[in-house]
Amino acid sequence: MILTRRRFFSTTLTTGSTLVAAPALIRGLSSPAEAKAPIVGKAAPSFYRFKVGEFEVTALHDGEFARPLDAGFVRNAPLADVQKTLADNFLPTDKLMLTFTALLVNTGSKLVLIDTGFNDNGGPTNGRVVAGMKAAGVDPSMVDVVLFSHFHGDHLQGARSKAGQLVYPNAEIMVPAPEWDFWMDEAKMAAAPDGMKGAFAGVHRVLKPNAADVKRFKWGDEVVTGITAVEAAGHTPGHTAFAIVSGNAKMMYVADITNTPVLFATNPEWKVMFDMDPDRAVATRKRILDMAATDKLQLSFYHASFPATGFIARAGAGYRFVPAQWS
Amino acid sequence: MILTRRRFFSTTLTTGSTLVAAPALIRGLSSPAEAKAPIVGKAAPSFYRFKVGEFEVTALHDGEFARPLDAGFVRNAPLADVQKTLADNFLPTDKLMLTFTALLVNTGSKLVLIDTGFNDNGGPTNGRVVAGMKAAGVDPSMVDVVLFSHFHGDHLQGARSKAGQLVYPNAEIMVPAPEWDFWMDEAKMAAAPDGMKGAFAGVHRVLKPNAADVKRFKWGDEVVTGITAVEAAGHTPGHTAFAIVSGNAKMMYVADITNTPVLFATNPEWKVMFDMDPDRAVATRKRILDMAATDKLQLSFYHASFPATGFIARAGAGYRFVPAQWS
Numbered sequence: 001m002i003l004t005r006r007r008f009f010s011t012t013l014t015t016g017s018t019l020v021a022a023p024a025l026i027r028g029l030s031s032p033a034e035a036k037a038p039i040v041g042k043a044a045p046s047f048y049r050f051k052v053g054e055f056e057v058t059a060l061h062d063g064e065f066a067r068p069l070d071a072g073f074v075r076n077a078p079l080a081d082v083q084k085t086l087a088d089n090f091l092p093t094d095k096l097m098l099t100f101t102a103l104l105v106n107t108g109s110k111l112v113l114i115d116t117g118f119n120d121n122g123g124p125t126n127g128r129v130v131a132g133m134k135a136a137g138v139d140p141s142m143v144d145v146v147l148f149s150h151f152h153g154d155h156l157q158g159a160r161s162k163a164g165q166l167v168y169p170n171a172e173i174m175v176p177a178p179e180w181d182f183w184m185d186e187a188k189m190a191a192a193p194d195g196m197k198g199a200f201a202g203v204h205r206v207l208k209p210n211a212a213d214v215k216r217f218k219w220g221d222e223v224v225t226g227i228t229a230v231e232a233a234g235h236t237p238g239h240t241a242f243a244i245v246s247g248n249a250k251m252m253y254v255a256d257i258t259n260t261p262v263l264f265a266t267n268p269e270w271k272v273m274f275d276m277d278p279d280r281a282v283a284t285r286k287r288i289l290d291m292a293a294t295d296k297l298q299l300s301f302y303h304a305s306f307p308a309t310g311f312i313a314r315a316g317a318g319y320r321f322v323p324a325q326w327s
Numbered sequence: 328m329i330l331t332r333r334r335f336f337s338t339t340l341t342t343g344s345t346l347v348a349a350p351a352l353i354r355g356l357s358s359p360a361e362a363k364a365p366i367v368g369k370a371a372p373s374f375y376r377f378k379v380g381e382f383e384v385t386a387l388h389d390g391e392f393a394r395p396l397d398a399g400f401v402r403n404a405p406l407a408d409v410q411k412t413l414a415d416n417f418l419p420t421d422k423l424m425l426t427f428t429a430l431l432v433n434t435g436s437k438l439v440l441i442d443t444g445f446n447d448n449g450g451p452t453n454g455r456v457v458a459g460m461k462a463a464g465v466d467p468s469m470v471d472v473v474l475f476s477h478f479h480g481d482h483l484q485g486a487r488s489k490a491g492q493l494v495y496p497n498a499e500i501m502v503p504a505p506e507w508d509f510w511m512d513e514a515k516m517a518a519a520p521d522g523m524k525g526a527f528a529g530v531h532r533v534l535k536p537n538a539a540d541v542k543r544f545k546w547g548d549e550v551v552t553g554i555t556a557v558e559a560a561g562h563t564p565g566h567t568a569f570a571i572v573s574g575n576a577k578m579m580y581v582a583d584i585t586n587t588p589v590l591f592a593t594n595p596e597w598k599v600m601f602d603m604d605p606d607r608a609v610a611t612r613k614r615i616l617d618m619a620a621t622d623k624l625q626l627s628f629y630h631a632s633f634p635a636t637g638f639i640a641r642a643g644a645g646y647r648f649v650p651a652q653w654s
Contacts (some may be wrong), residue, residue: 037438037469039383057368064654090623090638097652111362142364176338296417306653311417322417323650326425326633327391
């Protein structure tokens with residue numbers, strides 16, 4: 001029997017019970033037993049390891065979070081347009097499934113974690129960076145440097161457990177100086193609208209107890225040999241990308257120059273509600289995406305689908321994120 | 328310092344030694360020690376678990392293989408066009424990095440492995456299905472059914488080790504009847520050109536010792552409750568896709584209706600050298616890709632980038648494979 005398209009659906013979408021008796025050549029299936037392997041019901045700790053020159057880079061999936069998709073999510077586009085872009089990419093349109101991927105870089109002399117996810121400060125579908133790291137053979141105590149792109153909670157909170165312990169006890173914490181200056185400014189905190197006070201409090205919770213040990217760097221600094229801070233402001237005042245260079249190989253961790261690239265690489269002018277300086281965020285996004293497209297530079301995003309690393313192609317008036325081939 | 332695009336490359340592409348002294352705010356980095364974590368130098372066993380209704384589906388990465396890319400690889404397109412499509416997708420143009428992903432389906436009553444990779448019959452970068460399965464918590468002895476899409480070595484050889492043992496000792500082997508009829512035909516084997524005799528011998532090596540136990544199914548048969556064989560001939564005479572249906576959820580494992588979809592979904596008329604009946608392979612490819620695009624049906628390919636599952640969008644004169652978001 002050759003199935004046409006319509007025939008496939010008319011047959012397989014009926015329940016299997018009438019069909020299972022049909023195949024004359026199949027024996028022994030009339031009384032299906034339980035499979036020997038039980039349904040596991042959960043995903044594995046996810047890590048993905050790749051090389052950048054001599055460096056070994058490991059993408060660590062912190063998890064995902066379904067957030068409501070309302071008219072305010074993109075400030076300057078109708079909800080219907082946002083939903084159409086999601087549908088064009090085979091994603092749900094009633095919510096945004098946001099994913100989180102931190103990056104562990106072993107330069108051979110330093111083991112550097114860039115952004116930290118939630119640890120146990122998020123929901124049940126987050127906080128898997130440490131599990132992924134352990135699955136990759138790395139104990140949190142081995143991390144030499146924790147490097148932050150910016151201080152939003154999904155990037156920062158994972159550095160300190162809910163109980164108050166540093167999750168990477170032997171790591172030096174390094175932060176963008178302009179980010180530190182903004183969030184540690186007591187006057188700015190006092191003047192912040194109520195909706196932002198929680199964000200300030202979260203930053204203080206993580207960074208204040210060890211404030212004297214936190215290293216602040218400037219844009220342009222090579223913060224660890226081979227890793228240079230790149231100005232990428234707009235999303236937050238100190239939002240920073242990191243150029244990772246080993247020999248002739250290079251890539252860039254671009255953190256939140258887009259929220260999901262499905263929406264914001266496709267539509268680089270769109271302003272997500274989280275961008276604190278939306279105009280500057282758009283300019284930063286376009287500058288870095290344009291550079292990546294021109295130079296075929298590999299990027300890692302924080303909010304792209306795991307393993308969240310790939311390339312940027314020009315597409316229409318915007319860009320398209322092309323995941324790197326799994327290797 | 329704010330890095331412009333050109334400044335980024337002029338600075339980071341010089342060696343780090345001159346820059347590392349610059350950051351006044353960074354201390355303690357002047358004598359980089361060995362990272363506490365050694366460079367691992369290899370990838371992890373890779374599996375990716377997702378749900379289709381009540382079924383639990385696990386993609387298992389067998390590995391990859393770099394094959395030469397010569398003028399004969401695509402029969403009806405100039406090598407330069409093939410290379411352009413690869414470059415447009417940020418892939419090497421001097422070789423084809425072909426990847427292999429088998430699919431494990433737990434229906435709750437049967438644990439079914441669809442295609443088997445190489446096991447120890449391939450090269451050093453292949454044969455990782457069992458390792459991935461074990462990482463996913465499944466021992467090969469737990470597999471109830473091994474289901475083949477067709478008998479090419481990269482799909483079939485992994486069912487039997489080089490030493491001759493069945494890798495899934497408790498599994499019933501199920502094969503497409505037209506595929507069996509072709510490859511088990513002694514007259515066809517005798518008449519085969521020299522270049523194909525090895526393929527026949529490989530099939531006989533794997534399937535002959537247990538030939539009496541091999542179950543043959545027809546297109547349209549529901550081979551296991553919820554898994555139906557779908558005619559997809561052309562690549563080989565019995566090449567078969569599998570519709571996987573649980574409740575209202577469905578997907579299709581499409582095996583080799585394309586070699587890598589990067590090339591052959593983009594250019595569905597292209598005829599890869601492996602397609603035994605190229606015209607029929609093109610017709611099958613277009614029929615199934617068109618159905619998937621129209622119905623937004625999730626597909627799993629054998630030669631897409633791991634985890635090799637996603638959707639089909641129409642793009643120009645062809646289609647584009649859109650990986651499912653990692654969840």
